[in-house]
Amino acid sequence: MAVDRMLANLDLNLLVTLDALLRERNVTRSAELLGLSQPAVSGALSRLRRHFGDPLLVRVGNRYDLTPLASRVAALTGPALAGVRRVFDSTTEVDPSELDREFTLVTSDYAAAILGPILARMLAERAPGARLRLQQTTPTAVDHAADTLRTADGLIIPYGFVTGLPHLDLYEDRWVCIVSADNPQVEESLSLVQLKHMPWVVLFDRPTAFAPAVRQLRMLGIEARVDVVVDGFMQMPFLVAGTGRVAVIQERLATLMAPIAGVRILECPFDVVTLNESFWWNPMNTNDPVHAWFRQLMIEAADLLWPSF
Template identity: 75%
Template sequence: MAVDRVLANLDLNLLVTLDALLRERNVTRTAEGLGVSQPAVSGALGRLRRHFGDQLLVRVGNRYDLTPLASRVATLTGPALAGVRRVFDSTAAFDPSGLDREFTIVSSDYAATVLGPLIARRVAALAPGARLRFQQTTPYAVDHAADTLRSADGLLIPHGFVSGLPYLDLYTDRWVCIVSEDHPEVGDALTMDQLADLPWVVIFDRPTAFAPASRQLRMLGIEARVDLVVDGFAQMPFLVAGSRRVALLQERLARLLAPVARIRVLECPFEVIPLAEAFWFNPMYRNDPAHMWLRDILSAAAAELRG
């Protein structure tokens, strides 16, 4: 009964604000994200501080850090919100046509381009009230996947970068080399000597890089001449076009953009491990009816892409 009295005196909106505050660590950004006024968030923070008997957020220089208590609470807010959502989303039989929910998928521009339209078409047809948000991934989001998935429904990324989380296998793709359509030095095939000599366009150029160009070449004793570093795959064909540059790109994306960017798609003169794209998600969503439906949508979209 004591627990019931505590819950009866709590506003569930505070849980939403608490989760956002602990993620953003900033009152202004929290207010913008929730679509409420800054004074409203400041007032909620005051109520939360009184409830916990703790400052939760403390200023350190120009930023706010979490107190030890807030760090522990931050691991609980995501699962708690998911549980509340499951309670109020529950029906005798799940019906996506009445779904009013936004799904956030953290994805590279590659996956959003080749798979995103197939997902969006199915969601629009079966759940017109649902919304999709494709959020561009970053090396930080991948390095901290468990934390990323506290506030997202899933992460679209190949195997090899994330472990210890449930996933749904979707499809495979090959890596190919791309050069300008009118490249003056490259014929019908690339050679290893050309890969060592030509300037490269690479993505991120750091360990958490989804294109293994530099890493693969180093293993073969070649140090790539990096000319351009970008943070998205879709830019690469247009930065290769009309230049001496070369890049490594997923075959599905390369062939989709080749006619527009005026590039040629060539086989790599060395063996590159194919990528196996998967959808990684928080274990708390394993039995969530709406999330299970979303995973079915991704499976169907991937099957169409494979076909």
């Protein structure tokens, strides 16, 4: 009951202001972000300082830093706001034309380029008041998927990297090799011997790197000569073009990028697993009608992709 009385005496608008202040660390910028006056935000900061019994923001030179307590609180405000929004967005029926919210997807630039345009178009047609945020994934976001999905509507990643969370399969793709269109050392096919000596462009170069090429080569007793490491698939064709490098990317993306970047698509000279791109979400969203509607939209968007192979 004590907790209930405490919540009853709190203004939830303070949570929004607290989140802005801890992110911006500046009263003026927070006021601009929230569309409020600077005195109003300063007053809210005073109330927050009284509530926590802590200054929250302390001046260091010409800037403000978070206190140790504020640093801990800052990690909680995002998930708390997301939870509040889910509570007040809940409804038994969904009218897409009335939706006024943002759907956040954590995804690679590959899936964003392949599926993103279709999904964005369908969302604009059916829910013109909704917004789509495509947030670049990282190995940390994948390694800690449950934490990532506390503040995001979904994570798009190949099946096999996340377990213990609900998901649905979207589409299949396969891995292919790309080389520069003018590479004189490569004819109509690649051999394992060539791959052993060619410089590589790889993604992240760690366990959650998505592309299995380096790991599979190691299983074949070949240590790839890594020349460039990137954090996105879209960069890879341009780092291969005009060089003697090789990379392995998804066939759908290779088909899209080959004429733009000036690369050739070749079969991998080793067996590669089929890529099953999947959509993962927080279990607390499973029975949410709005989220269920969005998941169905994802399925329909994936069904409109052109065949890969």
